[in-house]
Amino acid sequence: MLFKYIRLYIEFFKQNIKIMLEYRADFIIGAMASLFMQMSGIFFVWVIFKNVTTLQGWTFYDITLVYGLLMLSKSLNHIFFDNLWVLGPQYIRQGNFDTLLLRPISPLFHLIANRLQQDGIGNFLLGLVITVKSLYELNLNLGIKGVALIILFVVSGGAIFAAINLITATSSFWVVNSYHLIWTVYSVNEFALYPLNIYHKAIGIILTWVIPYAFASFYPANYFIHKGYEQLSFISPIVALVLWVIALRVWRFGIKNYTSTGS
Amino acid sequence: MAIIEVNDLYKEYKINQKKEGVLGAIGNIFYPRYISKVAVNKINFSIEEGEAVGYIGANGAGKSTTIKMLTGILTPTSGRVLVNGNIPYKHRVKNNSIIGAVFGQRTQMWWDLPPIETYKLIQKIYDVPKKQFDENLSTFTELLDLKELIKIPVRQLSLGQKMRCEIAAAFIHDPKIVYLDEPTIGLDIMVKDKIRNFIKNINKKRSVTVILTTHDLQDIEEVCKRVIIIDNGQVVYDGKIEEIKNSLGKYRTVHFQVKNCSNNLDNVLDTQKEYLFEVSKSPYDIQVKFDRQKITASEVMNIISPYCDIMDLTIQEPSIESIVRDLYRKQVDNNDFIKENAGNCKY
Structure with a gap:
């Protein structure tokens, strides 16, 4: 069963690459646009550090490591789970969700596999550059174990992003246009671009226990730079798993509420 | 045993009755008022394997709702649907692997890719053996005249071309049952003809069960032997097409x-x-x-x-609406309307 889905995903993936090649200009513009948007964020951090040397004990490269890890996680979600954003407007509102329900495969899998978002690729590359540069400047020798852990953290982070989007997107089954809800919850991730210590405690609690984006950046970064939260860094994969279990429950409940359209 | 069995099928929608104006819209947020609307009211029928059945009725009669319950898209409020022994909305994967569907209003093909890519993906999704897939593809290409079309991106195809490709997509995995909801809507006579002949041909040669809803009586006359007429969510006629045609059409x-x-x-x-x-x-x-x-x-x-x-x-030509209307009038005049001599009809 699992193998069938992996095989199928590869087939969908190939088709999506073909679509991307159909729209080459779109691909380049999209990748560049999101790249510039992210650059401005890192530029902002750079400006701050022109004036100070540390921020609550964090150096410039400590912070860019947090920043880079979040970008990597976020871009994985952006590339592979982007269709969740349009579940309401494109699939439910127009009744196209019907077509997903007519295939002998999981409709959720079908929904996600249907789209590959090229715009995320630029972010992924930028995130990779920032992360690698930060690790290099911090003189951290990772070794194979370290690299494997980084991959595990980033994948977990991506899964956390996707699960949270899945939960908010599922509200489309009731409210049809769920865009505002998805966007509001998603925007909270902007806080996770920087270390939690710089904020009020309440924000730290929210980002850890309510909308746990911090497990995609702050806690994993702590594993490498030792600022006192090392133990929590290993929870990232568990948080991702728990969130997915919840998200799938919510999804299953939501799909029962699907009422299709009039024709 | 029948391939499709429908018992006391009932579906009711809850509709949020919106009040008018801005104040009404605000009030609606706090005190939503729901009314329920019965779309399908305890219908019964069964369909044997290999039958071609026309399912007709006026707009809003409950056709699409029934089809959606048969395909498992919608869950019935009460009653039972069994398709090849499975409950469609419960055993979705099992049921979906033996059905094909065309909804005239929307496409199941990838908008930016040529139809052939959709077919290949369908082959993978349904695990169709390569040989069988190639055979089907070449047969359908010939019958529906698709040779030039299957390599053009779907978004560049005309409505008629798209529908021909769509029909092929619904049959390419050798389904046991195919649901066609308004497959000829908005098409010209030439395309309609091609599609009808195709459906007729496949239904006969492969004994695929076909359920067809349409507003075009010609579709039904040419493809189906049996017709079920639904009005206001209830079956008002279920029988041979000839009888209906002789008495009314x-x-x-x-x-x-x-x-x-x-x-x-x-x-x-x-x-x-x-x-x-x-x-x-x-x-x-x-x-x-x-x-x-x-x-x-x-x-x-x-x-x-x-x-x-x-x-x-x-x-x-008489419209479906007028046939349904006449059916009613006759039922009032004489319960056994089929045997009545149509010539005595008063207008």
Whole structure:
């Protein structure tokens, strides 16, 4: 069963690459646009550090490591789970969700596999550059174990992003246009671009226990730079798993509420 | 055992009754008022393997809702649907692997890719053996004349071309049952013909069960042997198409646009009462209903043309709505409407 889905995903993936090649200009513009948007964020951090040397004990490269890890996680979600954003407007509102329900495969899998978002690729590359540069400047020798852990953290982070989007997107089954809800919850991730210590405690609690984006950046970064939260860094994969279990429950409940359209 | 069994199927929608105006809209947020609307009201039927059944009714009669429950898209409020022994909305994967569907209003193909890519993906999704897939593809390509089309991105195809490709996509994995919801809507006669012949052919040769909803009676006449008519969520007729056709569908209405009518026309029409039922007559417009088993359209013209200058004429086929309406009228007149002689019909 699992193998069938992996095989199928590869087939969908190939088709999506073909679509991307159909729209080459779109691909380049999209990748560049999101790249510039992210650059401005890192530029902002750079400006701050022109004036100070540390921020609550964090150096410039400590912070860019947090920043880079979040970008990597976020871009994985952006590339592979982007269709969740349009579940309401494109699939439910127009009744196209019907077509997903007519295939002998999981409709959720079908929904996600249907789209590959090229715009995320630029972010992924930028995130990779920032992360690698930060690790290099911090003189951290990772070794194979370290690299494997980084991959595990980033994948977990991506899964956390996707699960949270899945939960908010599922509200489309009731409210049809769920865009505002998805966007509001998603925007909270902007806080996770920087270390939690710089904020009020309440924000730290929210980002850890309510909308746990911090497990995609702050806690994993702590594993490498030792600022006192090392133990929590290993929870990232568990948080991702728990969130997915919840998200799938919510999804299953939501799909029962699907009422299709009039024709 | 029947391949599709429907028992006391019932579906009710909850509709949020919106109040008018901005204040109403705000009030609606706090005190939503729901009314329930019955879309399908305890219907029963069963369909044998290999049958081609027309499922017809006026707009809003409950056709699409029924099809959506048969395919498992919607969950019934109560009652039971069994398709090949499975409950569609519960055993979705099992059920979906043996069905195909076309919804005339939307596409199941990838908008930016040529149809052939969709077919290949369908092959993977349904695990169709390569040999069987290639055979189907070449047969369908020939029958539906797709050779030039399957390599063009879907978004560049015309409506008719797209629909031909869509039909092929619904049959390519050799489904046992195919649901076609308005497959000919908005198409020209040539394309309709191609699609009808294709469906007829596959239904016969591969004994695929076909369930067809449409507004075009010709679709039903050519493809189906049996017809189920639904109105207001209830089955009002379930039987052979011939019986319906003989009793109701044999009338046609001709509209004449005329000039310089002679006064004798009334008398002449009176003498032909047996064949012609004058519906209305004004100085420039005559509508005549005739029984096409007793008289041909050209004979009708021959009767009228000596007395008028005919400027233009159109012949109208009975619509599904009028057939449903007539069915009702007859049921009131005589419960056993099928056996009644249609000639006695009063208009």
